[in-house]
Amino acid sequence: MxxxxxxxxxxxxxxxxxxxxxxxxxxxxxxxxxxxxxxxxxxxxxxxxxxxxxxxxxxxxxxxxxxxxxxxxxxxxxxxxxxxxxxxxxxxxxxxxxxxxxxxxxxxxxxxxxxxxxRPQPGLISVLRYDDGSSLKAHADEMKRAYGYALDYLDTDQVRSVLKSKRYFHGLRDGRAFHxxxxxxxxxxxxxxxxxxxxxxxxxxxxxxxxxxxxxxxxxxxxxxxxxxxxxxxxxxxxxxxxxxxxxxLPIATYVMLSEEAPELIRTAVATDDAVGDNRRAGDYYRLVDNGKRLLWGGRITTRAASPAALARELRREMVGTYPQLKELKTELAWSGLMSYxxxxxxxxxxxxxxxxxxxxxxxxxxxxxxxxxxxxxxxxxxxxxxxxxxxxxxLVWAGGYAGLAVAQLTYWKLQAQDWWRERAA
Structure with a gap:
């Protein structure tokens, strides 16, 4: 590749x-x-x-x-x-x-x-796709108490001021993390x-x-x-x-796509230089790259690699579902890689x-x-x-071979369904 x-x-x-x-x-x-x-x-x-x-x-x-x-x-x-x-x-x-x-x-x-x-670009925002700010506040308090590690809580208005999506409710910003x-x-x-x-x-x-x-x-x-x-x-x-x-x-495939150059369009959706990740298992993660000219978007996992065209369609569906204003943003390239779980x-x-x-x-x-x-x-x-x-x-416990791959895929689909119901309730 x-x-x-x-x-x-x-x-x-x-x-x-x-x-x-x-x-x-x-x-x-x-x-x-x-x-x-x-x-x-x-x-x-x-x-x-x-x-x-x-x-x-x-x-x-x-x-x-x-x-x-x-x-x-x-x-x-x-x-x-x-x-x-x-x-x-x-x-x-x-x-x-x-x-x-x-x-x-x-x-x-x-x-x-x-x-x-x-060169490090500081800042990572972790966002919730359902309304439960109390859990994030509790997590931030625990990180401060146990590790002296500061996380800044962002309420819904603060999150949506930089991430122009109704999918997001609350967030935590980690200023010590970077991309x-x-x-x-x-x-x-x-x-x-x-x-x-x-x-x-x-x-x-x-x-x-x-x-x-x-x-x-x-x-x-x-x-x-x-x-x-x-x-x-x-x-x-x-x-x-x-x-x-x-x-x-288990060799698990994950996917990333890269947009065309369109800084003004991208900023109508993502108005921050922080990296972003949501709370779902194998959820979306993305950030501005190339000095803000392009959007790098990743997410989804499968137990076998899909074709570049298929994975680009899947990632675009996620992106446009989160940011409808980016429906005209073209994908320039998509690729996958194998991770070990x-x-x-x-x-x-x-x-x-x-x-x-x-x-x-x-x-x-x-x-x-x-x-x-x-x-x-x-x-x-x-x-x-x-x-x-x-x-x-x-x-080095046995991961289950082909059966393990099947279980991993079924587990991922189950988690996706649970995410969908939880977000629907929100």
Whole structure:
């Protein structure tokens, strides 16, 4: 799948041509997957002087890491109550603090590496599509009390003053969260990994591994890597490379579309530079890009990728249903990508066997959680911390295979129906 011809090609940093692995190389740690988790792990290891090799099947950021909405905000795809039920209340609190740390980590990395093409745009508004402001006020109070984290409550008039839609009632604005160009961020991190001596090979898919001995090997079509440690950060594109990982997640497709240039028309609907997301499961998320000239709109999930034309129709239906004034706004491009979801809806981070690490299942969690996952794996490899063990309750449980995909799709349809009834009642 190619990148969008407008937003991504016109605004992304110059693409660097990276080599294909065509020989046998050695390193301390080989990382399989050149997305956000893999590159963050590589960055932190390289900063500590380790020799690192990253193998990427396509190009840096080709998967969901480089083609998502670019939201950076704390929290997880599942609720705090479910996390506490499985891990305990203290661990749930520590995990949420990690997600906040991830937001600050990405912002600091952009500043430290001067990644101008990923300059953060502050502000994220989370909106309700039904009338229940008291629940948002209670959540804001709890975040302030438990974490010292400020969220600003917006009443219906305040929400509709910037989001010109009768679908929205109340909102919370997170001024510490931000949005950015994710592919540019990844390219900046990759450049720093290489500056520190790390080696990144593109179009170098791992096709086989030997992991039982003290020396691990990873085979590509034309080359081989020998290392003391292997880190799998392949997400929804793991395939048959590692059966244990592949059985532990569901590959879920998500969709994004990009509008034509029409800043004046777009501003009749979205009169804010904040990113926006609604409260539904797999709800809409969108933001202005290209200096406000275009609208990037994402949402919906399926267990199999639809055609670009079909997904564009679905996303347009959502957009126009929310903002009828945008019915004349043309879609310039639409694309999809595979995310990995675990059955427990939490990231899967840990050591599968001595010297073999995994950092995956970040679907629905945002860029901050993916980045902090990579940082935790690097900390563990370096012996700096064992914070990765906070994710131990969320292990590599079987996701159900084809039956799991069917259940996931049925669950999504059920949640959609519940959303519809709740909004209808409003």
């Amino acid at each position: 190619s990148y969008p011809d407008t937003y991504y090609k016109q605004t992304m940093a110059d693409a660097k041509v990276r080599p294909v692995l065509s020989e046998t190389v050695e390193c301390d740690t080989v990382i399989i997957g050149g997305g956000l988790a893999g590159l963050t792990t590589a960055l932190q290891l390289a900063r500590s002087g380790q020799s690192v090799v990253v193998l990427e099947a396509e190009s840096v950021g080709f998967g969901a890491s480089g083609r998502n909405g670019g939201f950076v905000s704390p929290g997880f795809a599942t609720g705090s109550g479910e996390i506490a039920k499985r891990a305990g209340s203290d661990a749930a609190r520590q995990l949420h603090l990690l997600s906040i740390e991830g937001v600050d980590f990405i912002r600091e990395t952009i500043e430290q590496l001067r990644i101008d093409g990923a 950015m160009h994710p592919l540019n961020y990844l390219r900046g991190v990759a450049d720093e990994v290489e500056r520190l001596g790390g080696r990144i090979y593109e179009r170098s898919a791992a096709i086989a591994t030997a992991l039982s001995g003290a020396e691990k090997t990873v085979q590509t079509i034309r080359g081989k890597v020998k290392a003391r440690r292997v880190v799998f950060t392949t997400g929804g594109y793991t395939g048959r490379l590692n059966g244990q990982l592949n059985r532990a997640f 675990a059955r427990h809806l939490m990231p899967q981070i840990g050591e599968m066997q001595p010297g073999v690490w995994h950092c995956t299942a970040f679907g629905g969690h945002g860029l901050n959680t993916t980045a902090i996952g990579g940082k935790l794996v690097a900390e563990a490899i370096l012996g700096h911390s064992n914070r990765y063990k906070l994710f131990k309750p969320f292990g």
